[in-house]
Amino acid sequence: MKKLRIVAAMSLVGLALSGCAATDAPETSEGLQTVNVGHVQLAIFSPLYVADAKGYFADEGIQIKLEAIKSGQDAIPLAASGKLDVVVAGFSAGMFSAVETGLDVKVVGSMGVSAGDEEEPPSALIASKKLVDDGTISTVADLKGRKVAVAGGAGGTGAFYVGMALEEAGLSITDVELVTLGNPDMPTAVANGSVDAAFASAPFWNMPVDDGTAVNLWSTPAGTSGTGVIYGGDFASSDLAQKFFTALAHGAQDLQGDDRYTDENLGIIAAATGQTAEQVAAVPLYRWLPDLAPLPAQLASMERMWMELGSIIYTDPIPEADYVDATFSQNS
Template identity: 60%
Template sequence: MRRRAVLAVALVLGMALAGCGGGSTGTDNGAGDTTVDVGVVQLPIFAPLYVADAKGYFRDAGLTVNIQNVKSGQDAIPLAASGKLDAVLAGFSAGMFSAIQSGLDVRVVGSMGVADADTENPASALIVAKPLVDDGTIRSVADLKGHKIGALGGAGATSAFYVGMALEEAGLTIKDVQFVQLNSPDIPTGLKTGGIDAAFVSAPFWSQAVADGIATKIWTTPEGTSGTGILYGGEFAKTPVAQKFFDALARGARDLQGDARYSDENLKIIGDATGQTPEQVKSVPLYAWLPNLAPLPDQLAAMERMWMQVGALEYDTPIPQQQYVDTTFADHVAR
């Protein structure tokens, strides 16, 4: 049943993008360049793509890159598996693992935004309704047991995985809380009205809730943690173009190291790509990026394990990582 459902999604989405042209799988376009079709969720967390495109790094590599905005990685995975897209930059979810387990041929080849060392002003945080902190009901993450936690995407999304990380550090499991699906802008209201007791949410929503006296920050993701990444279609991953595309992406990531991510040039590039002004981009903490955009197999394994525990996956035997994780592109990034 699940396999038929995933293939049906692939058919519908493939038809929707039929007019946009199929993926290149490394095919020469007749002018000495190659074309790569990339699906991306239009967010600053995928800045290396926008920087590499705006600064001509793909052109320098002899590539023509077509960037297509997608709603989510889960929507785009069937397109990559069928060759309608060559690469996808998006967040990880339980749906990704279910799609791979059903037989869709995609590879996780890299990471995107990772948490940096700033725990005072992080890009995302776990927050608790302030009245529950003030009356002593919740003093630490360990006190979240049995409480309702708001999470964008619900139990099968990256937000829930991050909550699971916090819970495991406190000796609990992801099954010890109840997840409530809420869009990020609705989380402060949910905390204020008592609809949820805590939430994992990105800036500016967590910081605004704290500034307004609605919530208290109690945990942030450890440095180097990432909930997003780069996926290749299986056929595209076999082509020489795949390494060239990855090298150019990593070149963009190297331009975003440390405070350089907040340079005027980079802020403008990110703003232009995401429909924001440079000031708006700068007002929200940016993630960091690994210089070689290496994938994080251990974290992917932890995601799969937790989503199994919470019932977001319908299988109980982990997928062998050699089936869907490929570190060779990051290992061979051109220097």
């Protein structure tokens, strides 16, 4: 059965990107080797864009070829087959399920992490102000039995964050009704009562709070990350794997503290994400670990929670060593 699932997953690759892995790619005219990188075009992946724009990949003998993807889950078969070398995206239940079937990928790093800023976090769990004003909701514990909107559904990172908030309040992720909504639709849904609460990214949590239709109920603890860096198995064992990560970490090091908001960095992030520098600066940016180290304990918590929700159907957790490799961050 597992073999059949692997074949089915790999068949998706033929319908998606084409190309060769970095280890087989010819050199460019500048003598650089190409690395194919799948990315979701968001500011949370700024180290990638900064490292590219500032020439850190070129310094390591690499030219990156960016391929837009819808989600990390969609790109896992591509990375496992070598159609993509690297994926920077959000984690999901589908990633764990793919690993369990035998697809060869490694989580090698983290991306945006929360600073624990309760006033201006990059994302937050908001609740209807009407329900707060009438006393129905005063704490996260009062969400029991209520509708909570999350992007990506029960198998997405939003559901994990909601589960974190509920567990802190002594509840379980199964104590609420999760409603799948895109971030842009959440302010309206909270305002009109379609949902009672939502876990939204900025500016979509700020908007209803600012217009008085929602209240910020909870924000992610410091050091929490729902996104990361994933290598295909073949790329992980190539001579470019460490070089790529070293350049990527250099980009993260340029984004520490208030350096995130330098004119140069804002311009790079804006160009990469189709925004203006002013738009990027107006939304709180995540932070990044200087070495982009992976967070295996959090990954294990994600897997456990998605098992509890039924988004993962296997029963035994995957050993961390089977899908996490911290050596690249340690050597960067």
